[in-house]
Amino acid sequence: MKLSPLEVMPAAAVAPVEAPATMLELVNVWKRFGEAPAQTVAVSNVNLRIAKGEFVTLVGPSGCGKSTLFNMIAGLLPPDDGALLLRGTSQRDGQMLGQVSFMPQRDLLFPWRTVLDNAILALEVEGVPRKVARERAALMLPEFGLKGFADHYPHQLSGGMRQRVALMRTFLFERDLLLLDEPFGALDALTRTRMQHWLLDIWARHWRTVLFITHDIDEAIVLGDRVLVMTARPGTIKSETVVDLPRPRDPSIVTSPEFMSLKRRLLDEIEEESRKTFAQEEAAS
Amino acid sequence: MSKASLTTRVLRSSAFALLLVALAWELAVIAFAPSPRYLPALSAIGRDAWSVWPQLLACFNRTLLETVLGFALGAAFGCACGTVFTYSRWMERSVFPLFVVSQTVPIVAFGALIVIWFGNSLLAKVMTAFFLTFFPVTVNTLRGLKSCDPQRIALMRSFGASGLVMFVKLAVPSALPQIMVGLRLGIGLSLIGSIVGEWFGETVGLGVMLMEAMNGDLVVRLWVVMVACGVMGMLLYGGLSLIERRLVWWRSEA
Numbered sequence: 035m036k037l038s039p040l041e042v043m044p045a046a047a048v049a050p051v052e053a054p055a056t057m058l059e060l061v062n063v064w065k066r067f068g069e070a071p072a073q074t075v076a077v078s079n080v081n082l083r084i085a086k087g088e089f090v091t092l093v094g095p096s097g098c099g100k101s102t103l104f105n106m107i108a109g110l111l112p113p114d115d116g117a118l119l120l121r122g123t124s125q126r127d128g129q130m131l132g133q134v135s136f137m138p139q140r141d142l143l144f145p146w147r148t149v150l151d152n153a154i155l156a157l158e159v160e161g162v163p164r165k166v167a168r169e170r171a172a173l174m175l176p177e178f179g180l181k182g183f184a185d186h187y188p189h190q191l192s193g194g195m196r197q198r199v200a201l202m203r204t205f206l207f208e209r210d211l212l213l214l215d216e217p218f219g220a221l222d223a224l225t226r227t228r229m230q231h232w233l234l235d236i237w238a239r240h241w242r243t244v245l246f247i248t249h250d251i252d253e254a255i256v257l258g259d260r261v262l263v264m265t266a267r268p269g270t271i272k273s274e275t276v277v278d279l280p281r282p283r284d285p286s287i288v289t290s291p292e293f294m295s296l297k298r299r300l301l302d303e304i305e306e307e308s309r310k311t312f313a314q315e316e317a318a319s
Numbered sequence: 320m321s322k323a324s325l326t327t328r329v330l331r332s333s334a335f336a337l338l339l340v341a342l343a344w345e346l347a348v349i350a351f352a353p354s355p356r357y358l359p360a361l362s363a364i365g366r367d368a369w370s371v372w373p374q375l376l377a378c379f380n381r382t383l384l385e386t387v388l389g390f391a392l393g394a395a396f397g398c399a400c401g402t403v404f405t406y407s408r409w410m411e412r413s414v415f416p417l418f419v420v421s422q423t424v425p426i427v428a429f430g431a432l433i434v435i436w437f438g439n440s441l442l443a444k445v446m447t448a449f450f451l452t453f454f455p456v457t458v459n460t461l462r463g464l465k466s467c468d469p470q471r472i473a474l475m476r477s478f479g480a481s482g483l484v485m486f487v488k489l490a491v492p493s494a495l496p497q498i499m500v501g502l503r504l505g506i507g508l509s510l511i512g513s514i515v516g517e518w519f520g521e522t523v524g525l526g527v528m529l530m531e532a533m534n535g536d537l538v539v540r541l542w543v544v545m546v547a548c549g550v551m552g553m554l555l556y557g558g559l560s561l562i563e564r565r566l567v568w569w570r571s572e573a
Binding site: 105108109110131132133134136138140142144145146155156158159160187189207 | 468470471473474475476477478479480484488489492493569
């Protein structure tokens with residue numbers, strides 16, 4: 035028996051669907067630490083959905099469970115409750131390991147490896163022959179501003195360069211989803227701005243889906259398609275703001291009135307959460 | 320390199336310091352003329368060494384062989400045990416305390432037992448050297464492997480690394496500086512071990528010469544043996560440092 039497409043699908047689905055495919059979805063995710071009386075809830079009831087190719091930034095007061103959330107998405111921590119879906123498929127505990135390119139806050143370069151060999155670490159783990167991996171990485175050096183530094187060791191590099199090596203390592207681990215945990219947090223303001231725009235450049239060319247943690251609101255707005263704000267502990271998604279600033283974004287965008295109004299709104303929200311965190315800490319001490 | 324910096328390098332080198340001490344020694348003996356029983360002149364020690372040169376050389380080589388073999392065995396065993404203890408909690412809990420206990424028994428007390436077990440052979444001395452070496456290597460390997468940065472482990476896991484890959488690419492290199500500390504402790508101890516081992520029956524070796532000198536009241540000979548031991552220790556330590564510089568040349572980071 036053959037059916038025409040119209041008979042198989044409801045009429046609404048036949049119409050061209052514009053919404054891009056979902057890359058990652060978190061449904062009602064919880065994480066608690068410790069046993070009953072002294073238990074802390076790190077992450078509660080997190081629901082979020084990231085489309086393919088989207089750049090989503092996540093801001094929140096310190097200690098709100100951002101990193102816990104990231105560790106869960108990277109597969110390093112199992113969630114206590116809730117489901118994690120990658121490309122629509124539910125993931126069991128530990129299944130996310132090796133599926134997302136994860137970049138933690140510290141660059142974590144290996145001091146005994148050169149810039150090039152640090153960059154290919156993930157490829158080596160995957161079993162790509164060293165020679166092939168090195169050739170592939172060498173081609174990317176100029177793009178990451180590391181031309182001529184292939185054989186340098188991490189201790190010979192500036193903070194910004196080390197961060198770029200770490201980023202290159204993350205990019206060379208070719209997964210569709212990138213998790214960046216405050217990658218520019220330790221850099222000075224000028225270097226940070228330069229790195230942000232450079233990252234946008236790279237992102238535009240490589241077209242990966244990015245989830246980016248930061249505690250810097252400017253950074254969140256400049257980079258993101260959407261800004262998610264997390265609440266104070268127990269962390270959950272408080273709000274979601276679509277950033278409709280045009281791309282490519284210029285460093286001067288931070289002075290535009292649209293940027294300012296977005297920033298004002300987000301600042302108010304985060305300020306409220308910071309106050310809560312502060313009050314919690316006061317009460318605890 | 321400029322000429323001035325070369326001069327400073329020479330002046331600051333350990334060889335120059337050694338030369339200075341030797342010179343001071345010789346001059347002090349000439350100036351104060353103490354009885355040779357208390358402090359013989361360096362030149363007298365040199366003359367005595369020359370008079371027994373073939374024997375001294377044979378003894379030196381024999382003790383060196385025992386020390387190197389004992390050290391190599393102890394280092395290999397120590398690294399293996401440290402690794403097993405790192406990855407097996409029950410092995411650490413049950414066997415490691417026995418290691419500690421074994422080290423509280425003085426090596427001299429073991430001497431007779433070792434001769435009974437291994438006879439009057441090369442192996443007996445190698446075993447005493449081994450016995451002193453493996454413990455510091457075990458402890459430092461264990462410490463080095465355990466202090467591996469948990470964030471780096473998490474990073475490797477996020478790449479999907481297996482336990483073996485993690486061990487080879489992360490745990491071992493990051494433990495190397497600590498393992499080298501254990502080896503440096505071990506090399507000095509294994510020299511002691513082989514000399515003590517020779518006291519329980521042997522005909523060649525620096526330990527034997529030491530005993531003969533003591534029994535025959537040959538004070539200058541005693542000094543000869545001490546200097547020879549010092550030279551051997553320096554050689555071994557220097558060789559190890561050379562290996563260390565090849566293996567662990569990066570600066571460790573906090």
